[in-house]
Amino acid sequence: MEPIYLDNNATTRVDPAVVEAMLPFFTEHFGNASSIHAFGSQVGKALKKAREQVQGLLGAEHDSEIIFTSCGTESDSTAILSALKAQPERNTVITTVVEHPAILSLCEWLEKEGYVVHKLKVDKKGRLDLDEYKSLLHDRVAIVSAMWANNETGTLFPVETMAELAAERGIMFHTDAVQAVGKLPIDLKSTKIDLLSLSGHKLHAPKGIGVLYLRRGCRFRPLLRGGHQERGRRAGTENSASIVGLGVACELARQHMQTEQHVVRHLRDKLEMGLLGQISHCFATGDTANRLPNTCNIAFEYIEGEAILLLLNKLGIAASSGSACTSGSLEPSHVMRAMGIPYTAAHGTIRFSLSRYNTEPEVDRVIAAVPPIIAQLRKLSPYWKDAAPVKEFAPAYA
Amino acid sequence: MWEYSDKVREHFFNPRNSGPLEGANGIGDVGSIQCGDALRLMLKVDPESERIEAAHFQTFGCGSAIASSSALTEIVKGMSLDEALKVSNQDIADYLDGLPPEKMHCSVMGREALHAAIANFRGEVWSDDHEEGALICKCFAVDATLIEEVVRANNLHTVQEVTFYTKAGGGCAACHEGIEEILAKVSAERAGLGEVSPPPACPAAPELPKAQPVKLTSVQRIKKIEAVLESVRPMLQRDHGDIELVEVQGRQIYVHLQGACAGCMMEAATLGGIQQKLVEALGELVQVLPVSQMKTA
Numbered sequence: 001m002e003p004i005y006l007d008n009n010a011t012t013r014v015d016p017a018v019v020e021a022m023l024p025f026f027t028e029h030f031g032n033a034s035s036i037h038a039f040g041s042q043v044g045k046a047l048k049k050a051r052e053q054v055q056g057l058l059g060a061e062h063d064s065e066i067i068f069t070s071c072g073t074e075s076d077s078t079a080i081l082s083a084l085k086a087q088p089e090r091n092t093v094i095t096t097v098v099e100h101p102a103i104l105s106l107c108e109w110l111e112k113e114g115y116v117v118h119k120l121k122v123d124k125k126g127r128l129d130l131d132e133y134k135s136l137l138h139d140r141v142a143i144v145s146a147m148w149a150n151n152e153t154g155t156l157f158p159v160e161t162m163a164e165l166a167a168e169r170g171i172m173f174h175t176d177a178v179q180a181v182g183k184l185p186i187d188l189k190s191t192k193i194d195l196l197s198l199s200g201h202k203l204h205a206p207k208g209i210g211v212l213y214l215r216r217g218c219r220f221r222p223l224l225r226g227g228h229q230e231r232g233r234r235a236g237t238e239n240s241a242s243i244v245g246l247g248v249a250c251e252l253a254r255q256h257m258q259t260e261q262h263v264v265r266h267l268r269d270k271l272e273m274g275l276l277g278q279i280s281h282c283f284a285t286g287d288t289a290n291r292l293p294n295t296c297n298i299a300f301e302y303i304e305g306e307a308i309l310l311l312l313n314k315l316g317i318a319a320s321s322g323s324a325c326t327s328g329s330l331e332p333s334h335v336m337r338a339m340g341i342p343y344t345a346a347h348g349t350i351r352f353s354l355s356r357y358n359t360e361p362e363v364d365r366v367i368a369a370v371p372p373i374i375a376q377l378r379k380l381s382p383y384w385k386d387a388a389p390v391k392e393f394a395p396a397y398a
Numbered sequence: 399m400w401e402y403s404d405k406v407r408e409h410f411f412n413p414r415n416s417g418p419l420e421g422a423n424g425i426g427d428v429g430s431i432q433c434g435d436a437l438r439l440m441l442k443v444d445p446e447s448e449r450i451e452a453a454h455f456q457t458f459g460c461g462s463a464i465a466s467s468s469a470l471t472e473i474v475k476g477m478s479l480d481e482a483l484k485v486s487n488q489d490i491a492d493y494l495d496g497l498p499p500e501k502m503h504c505s506v507m508g509r510e511a512l513h514a515a516i517a518n519f520r521g522e523v524w525s526d527d528h529e530e531g532a533l534i535c536k537c538f539a540v541d542a543t544l545i546e547e548v549v550r551a552n553n554l555h556t557v558q559e560v561t562f563y564t565k566a567g568g569g570c571a572a573c574h575e576g577i578e579e580i581l582a583k584v585s586a587e588r589a590g591l592g593e594v595s596p597p598p599a600c601p602a603a604p605e606l607p608k609a610q611p612v613k614l615t616s617v618q619r620i621k622k623i624e625a626v627l628e629s630v631r632p633m634l635q636r637d638h639g640d641i642e643l644v645e646v647q648g649r650q651i652y653v654h655l656q657g658a659c660a661g662c663m664m665e666a667a668t669l670g671g672i673q674q675k676l677v678e679a680l681g682e683l684v685q686v687l688p689v690s691q692m693k694t695a
């Protein structure tokens with residue numbers, strides 16, 4: 001049985017055209033882009049082309065606004081630390097409770113270092129309160145960082161509006177768009193977004209390559225100092241093969257944008273309706289009317305996510321879960337907790353994230369496979385009897 | 399995903415004795431929905447002989463929670479209650495050919511359910527003193543509660559001491575920040591209580607002796623080495639280990655590590671710690687090596 005990969009928010013398959021484009025950069029085009037000789041200048045040209053391809057996908061005004069980094073996490077760290085270092089008179093960061101750990105762990109550390117971090121809360125659908133946001137924009141805020149799309153639920157934040165509100169008050173705005181790039185049309189030149197992070201491996205490029213978009217004129221301090229690569233904004237010899245790969249992946253993402261918006265969305269909707277329609281006591285989490293076209297996150301109540309994943313895996317179906325057990329922590333996903341999803345449901349959340357490689361027969365197979373798994377686990381669950389939850393189970397120290 | 403043994407997988411995919419048990423007369427409900435585990439253990443006990451005739455379970459939890467529950471019912475079936483009370487969480491883990499360290503709490507939950515079910519059969523009230531803290535050291539599965547207890551009880555001040563006492567921090571070092579936070583917290587409490595505690599100040603850089611002020615005779619030197627080993631022996635014995643001095647060849651000191659410490663990831667950390675102490679005590683740079691590395695002349 002062919003495996004079905006529905007974990008594209010974790011990482012994606014590298015497109016064969018991307019691999020093809022990269023290979024010569026491990027062999028004949030091995031030069032260092034900084035070198036004067038022919039080996040170097042070939043690579044230099046390829047990097048320039050890749051930079052323009054990324055610029056094209058993001059709708060950036062200048063190709064010099066694209067800085068290649070090693071990953072989404074590095075881009076996130078660079079953006080926030082740069083804003084704090086470049087504006088020593090400002091000590092506050094505004095972000096949200098549902099960010100990726102790439103932002104949240106950094107912010108925790110910043111708090112220990114004495115900075116002020118304000119995390120915007122979300123409602124039960126994962127939405128922000130823009131009035132609360134506006135009330136927090138003051139002249140001590142160095143930067144606002146809000147994700148464009150949530151990795152667990154796909155929920156979109158109104159980052160364009162938020163960036164405008166920040167700009168009106170002279171505050172820098174960063175967005176972690178790692179999950180959004182390639183799945184949504186983006187045109188940075190028509191927004192007030194100053195900084196944006198993306199990561200190659202989420203859009204069919206390899207792992208270990210990322211981009212920080214830095215609007216021209218935005219104050220900046222590098223994270224890595226050294227050589228003059230990336231105009232001194234990110235030292236270290238360029239990862240030329242991966243940069244070329246990312247360029248091609250961005251080009252492909254642009255070509256496939258309609259597929260993503262229509263075909264992938266249709267498959268996702270079919271999957272979600274199929275599951276919600278057949279299984280009782282489950283619901284889709286997040287702002288379902290306003291989310292990425294490829295993501296659905298369903299909470300199956302009274303059972304635990306890792307157990308679901310193990311049974312799915314046995315049938316060759318790959319997805320992910322927000323349960324405590326899969327994360328290695330003792331708490332379920334912070335995103336589910338932030339939305340106030342009860343523990344009996346938060347542990348049973350399963351994220352299905354699709355890509356342009358998924359097909360209708362695959363979705364049909366998943367729709368057929370999931371209900372028996374849920375029924376099987378509920379039969380084992382002390383919170384469940386016959387076809388309904390039981391109230392009387394209340395274990396000691398629950 | 400986790401590395402589960404074949405036995406864990408097998409019990410998860412084909413759980414034994416699952417579902418309600420007709421005529422159960424001892425029921426134990428334990429768990430924590432917050433942590434994502436909850437278990438109902440149902441026993442049918444013969445009141446005359448106090449033997450467990452049947453055991454069933456219902457579990458909300460991950461693969462290893464379900465497998466541990468299944469294993470537990472298989473283990474206790476046919477046991478007398480007194481025998482069953484001796485079943486430890488390690489027995490459950492061993493039955494499954496081991497659990498990943500982060501999942502050991504699943505076996506703990508099994509044992510607790512067993513105690514709760516037996517208490518229920520006997521008409522007693524079961525109370526539990528189990529509280530799981532956040533896992534700090536993932537390499538050796540040590541949680542915050544334990545580290546804090548040990549830091550308090552033994553008046554520890556450094557990450558290295560915590561590693562000696564609990565193993566926490568002896569592996570990948572990722573948790574050193576977390577351990578430092580616990581140390582800082584306890585130290586702040588000590589200060590608050592007015593207890594005098596030595597400041598956790600950075601020790602002065604050890605003076606690397608170029609010309610030794612007083613040269614020790616080789617007997618004096620060995621005595622000093624023995625004294626240092628004596629001082630770390632209690633920590634090693636806590637882990638069922640021990641240390642023996644085998645040979646001193648100039649700057650190389652060969653020791654024999656025994657028991658739990660030998661060969662495990664802790665060996666290097668342990669030897670490193672002892673070396674540090676010896677360098678301080680002897681006032682010279684020495685190297686502590688396992689006897690296996692001794693070149694027999």
Ligand SMILES: Cc1ncc(COP(=O)(O)O)c(C=O)c1O
Binds near residue numbers: 070073150151210
């Ligand atoms: C929203 C978000 N931000 C940041 C990252 C981190 O990206 P990378 O793995 O490239 O460091 C991820 C990927 O998991 C993500 O989903």
